Amino acid sequence: MTTAATTRSGAHRLSPRRRPRRLENGGFLNSGLLLLAPIVILEIAVFLLPLVYVLNRSFHDWQPGGVSVYVRFDNYSTLFAQAEFWEVVRNQLFFLLGLPIWVAAPLVLAYLLRENVSCAGLFRTIYFFPAVLSPAIVGLVFRSLLATDGPFNAALGTVGLGGLAQPWLTDATWVKPTVIVLMLWAGLGTGVLIFSAALAAVPDETFEAARIDGAGFWDELWHIAIPSVRATVVLWTMFQVMTIFLFMFSWIYVLTSGGPGLSSTTMDFSIYQKFVRFGFFGAAAAQSVVLVAMVIVVPIVIVVIPRAVRVVWRTVVQADRLDARVSP
Amino acid sequence: MTTVRRERQVRTAVAALLTVPFIIPFLMLISTAVRERDDFASAPGGLPASFTFQNIVNAWTEADLADGLRSSLITCVVACVVCCTTALAGAFWFRIHQGRVVGAMRWLLVAGYAVPTIAWLIPVLVILAQHDLTNNLVVLGIVNGVTSLPFALYLMHTFFNQVLSAELLEAATLDGAGILRTFGRIAVPLSLPALASTIALVFVWTFGDLIIAVTLLQDTSVQTMTLATASLSTREDLNIQGQAAASLVALVPMLLVFVGAQKALAKGFGGGSGK
Numbered sequence: 001m002t003t004a005a006t007t008r009s010g011a012h013r014l015s016p017r018r019r020p021r022r023l024e025n026g027g028f029l030n031s032g033l034l035l036l037a038p039i040v041i042l043e044i045a046v047f048l049l050p051l052v053y054v055l056n057r058s059f060h061d062w063q064p065g066g067v068s069v070y071v072r073f074d075n076y077s078t079l080f081a082q083a084e085f086w087e088v089v090r091n092q093l094f095f096l097l098g099l100p101i102w103v104a105a106p107l108v109l110a111y112l113l114r115e116n117v118s119c120a121g122l123f124r125t126i127y128f129f130p131a132v133l134s135p136a137i138v139g140l141v142f143r144s145l146l147a148t149d150g151p152f153n154a155a156l157g158t159v160g161l162g163g164l165a166q167p168w169l170t171d172a173t174w175v176k177p178t179v180i181v182l183m184l185w186a187g188l189g190t191g192v193l194i195f196s197a198a199l200a201a202v203p204d205e206t207f208e209a210a211r212i213d214g215a216g217f218w219d220e221l222w223h224i225a226i227p228s229v230r231a232t233v234v235l236w237t238m239f240q241v242m243t244i245f246l247f248m249f250s251w252i253y254v255l256t257s258g259g260p261g262l263s264s265t266t267m268d269f270s271i272y273q274k275f276v277r278f279g280f281f282g283a284a285a286a287q288s289v290v291l292v293a294m295v296i297v298v299p300i301v302i303v304v305i306p307r308a309v310r311v312v313w314r315t316v317v318q319a320d321r322l323d324a325r326v327s328p
Numbered sequence: 329m330t331t332v333r334r335e336r337q338v339r340t341a342v343a344a345l346l347t348v349p350f351i352i353p354f355l356m357l358i359s360t361a362v363r364e365r366d367d368f369a370s371a372p373g374g375l376p377a378s379f380t381f382q383n384i385v386n387a388w389t390e391a392d393l394a395d396g397l398r399s400s401l402i403t404c405v406v407a408c409v410v411c412c413t414t415a416l417a418g419a420f421w422f423r424i425h426q427g428r429v430v431g432a433m434r435w436l437l438v439a440g441y442a443v444p445t446i447a448w449l450i451p452v453l454v455i456l457a458q459h460d461l462t463n464n465l466v467v468l469g470i471v472n473g474v475t476s477l478p479f480a481l482y483l484m485h486t487f488f489n490q491v492l493s494a495e496l497l498e499a500a501t502l503d504g505a506g507i508l509r510t511f512g513r514i515a516v517p518l519s520l521p522a523l524a525s526t527i528a529l530v531f532v533w534t535f536g537d538l539i540i541a542v543t544l545l546q547d548t549s550v551q552t553m554t555l556a557t558a559s560l561s562t563r564e565d566l567n568i569q570g571q572a573a574a575s576l577v578a579l580v581p582m583l584l585v586f587v588g589a590q591k592a593l594a595k596g597f598g599g600g601s602g603k
Contacts, residue, residue: 032420032421032424032425032507032508032511033421034417034508035417035418035420035421035507035508035511036417036418036421036422038413038414038417038418039414039415039417039418039437039477039481040418040437042410042414042474042477043437043440043474043477043478045474046448046452046471046474046475047440047443047448047474050447050448050449050450050451050452050455051443051447051448051451053451053455054447054448054450054451057451064454064457064458065454065457065458109343109346112339112342112343113339113343116332116335116336116339117336117339117340117343118336118340119340120343123343123344123346123347126347126350126351127346127347127350129350129586130350132532132582132583132585132586133536133579133582133583134532134535134536134537134538134554134578134579134582135536135538136536136537136538136554136557136558137536137554137557137558137575137578137579137582138575139558139561140557140558140560140561140571140574140575141353141357141572141575141579142353143561143571144357144360144568144569144571144572144575145353145356145357145360145572147568149372149568150372150568151356151359151360151372151373151568152356152373153373154371154372154373154374155356155373155374156373157373158371158373158374185349185350189350242441242442245444246442246444246445247445249445249446249538249539250536250537250538250539250558253538253539253542253558253561254538254558254561255561257561257562267444267446268444268445268446268539271446271447271450272446272539272543275450276543284450285450288444288446288447288450289447291444291446291447292443292444292447295442295443295444
């Protein structure tokens with residue numbers, strides 16, 4: 001009797017405050033599904049179900065609020081027959097040409113800042129700055145700065161480089177490279193932050209050992225830093241690919257409105273225009289489905305191709321070495 | 329020893345030189361926004377020789393930025409509440425439950441990040457329009473909050489894996505705390521640093537969002553600050569100086585959050601770069 005009482009009061013002392021346990025003993029509540037349910041429901045409601053809906057609508061002559069007739073693959077065949085659609089796809093692929101510089105620049109910079117730099121933190125903060133600003137607002141800033149008669153060209157003239165002035169955003173040849181450079185500007189700091197974190201996890205001894213062997217800055221970067229953070233390089237590359245396919249809308253909307261002509265139109269901007277401006281609802285649905293497919297396929301291709309090249313390369317090099325060993 | 333010092337100087341000089349492209353545009357922006365019209369017209373790329381608030385005042389009234397700021401704040405608060413409460417609860421659930429199926433489920437929820445916004449946004453617009461829920465700031469806030477969920481879940485789950493050790497959770501269970509009480513009494517108080525950085529990110533993203541606002545707010549009488557400012561790019565009557573002035577104003581709230589939350593941001597990202 002006494003022991004039982006002690007144990008019970010002991011248990012009382014352990015649990016700080018005891019409310020009626022009825023609630024917590026309910027199976028649903030106790031498994032904590034109450035905590036999981038909101039995120040699952042919201043993501044399904046906002047991401048998944050609308051995607052299923054748009055997939056279904058892409059096989060219809062979609063008239064929101066009206067009667068939509070089932071048309072099988074008509075929307076797709078019309079879409080693929082349009083020269084405009086292929087121009088937009090080419091734009092997307094052209095923007096991907098920026099990939100090497102978007103990955104290399106933050107990597108080299110993070111490596112440079114890794115050690116032996118005064119105020120490295122301050123520099124990182126300054127580079128990171130654009131990441132917290134709205135692309136729409138920054139786009140507007142550059143739209144006014146890069147206007148043909150705007151401050152940037154005028155400043156080039158002031159310092160005697162007037163010959164370099166260009167209609168950066170209104171010329172079909174210049175607009176895409178300009179956007180690539182602006183994306184570098186916008187993403188550099190985030191990349192530096194991510195690569196800095198990855199490099200910080202590499203033990204110092206690795207670098208010291210290389211230095212004793214007489215490795216210079218670029219040797220060390222190429223042979224030690226990059227291989228040690230390869231996973232992060234792949235991650236950041238994927239991140240940049242997704243940016244190009246998913247998050248260009250604000251930039252394009254404000255900077256160029258997709259122009260001149262269609263020369264800077266991205267998939268998302270084109271879908272938006274088809275739906276909101278022109279009312280080609282079925283075509284917009286079909287193009288949305290194509291965009292989702294691209295987002296799945298392109299990263300796979302980008303990861304798989306370099307890997308295949310590396311395997312082939314390694315086989316070739318090994319064969320060469322074997323030959324060299326055999327021949328003398 | 330001297331070579332080390334010399335290398336330090338070179339490295340610092342290179343890093344400093346690379347800050348120029350990040351500082352110059354903002355100086356140009358400010359100088360464009362605060363100059364008088366004649367001064368700007370005579371030398372758009374030169375240094376300002378005059379100072380006026382007129383452009384900023386014009387932009388503020390022309391684009392109705394005061395109303396935009398109010399709408400933006402409402403949207404941001406709703407988005408932060410929706411995103412942070414849901415992601416926090418979900419991240420905690422995934423800390424408690426582990427295994428292959430649960431892991432795959434978590435991966436799927438984080439992969440929501442890669443769903444193209446425009447692809448789900450158009451059907452969402454159609455459905456909302458059928459229920460007369462467009463031009464609604466609360467709905468806009470909820471949708472924005474959900475957009476940030478995948479990243480918030482990832483961030484908070486990583487954080488929980490670091491701070492909620494198996495021993496701690498076990499101790500809570502031994503003390504008789506159910507999962508809800510462990511969440512409320514232990515996980516939530518410990519999550520404050522990650523929560524702060526998530527709030528900062530969701531605020532900045534929602535404030536800066538254009539694609540969702542421009543799609544769900546069809547009526548020009550309801551506009552967020554970013555939408556109102558971005559719309560200036562399609563208006564011919566406002567000159568370069570007006571655009572510069574408006575974007576300068578629209579940058580201020582984001583800068584304030586950035587400065588205020590900088591420490592929390594560094595902590596939330598794991599602080600690995602604080603070397």
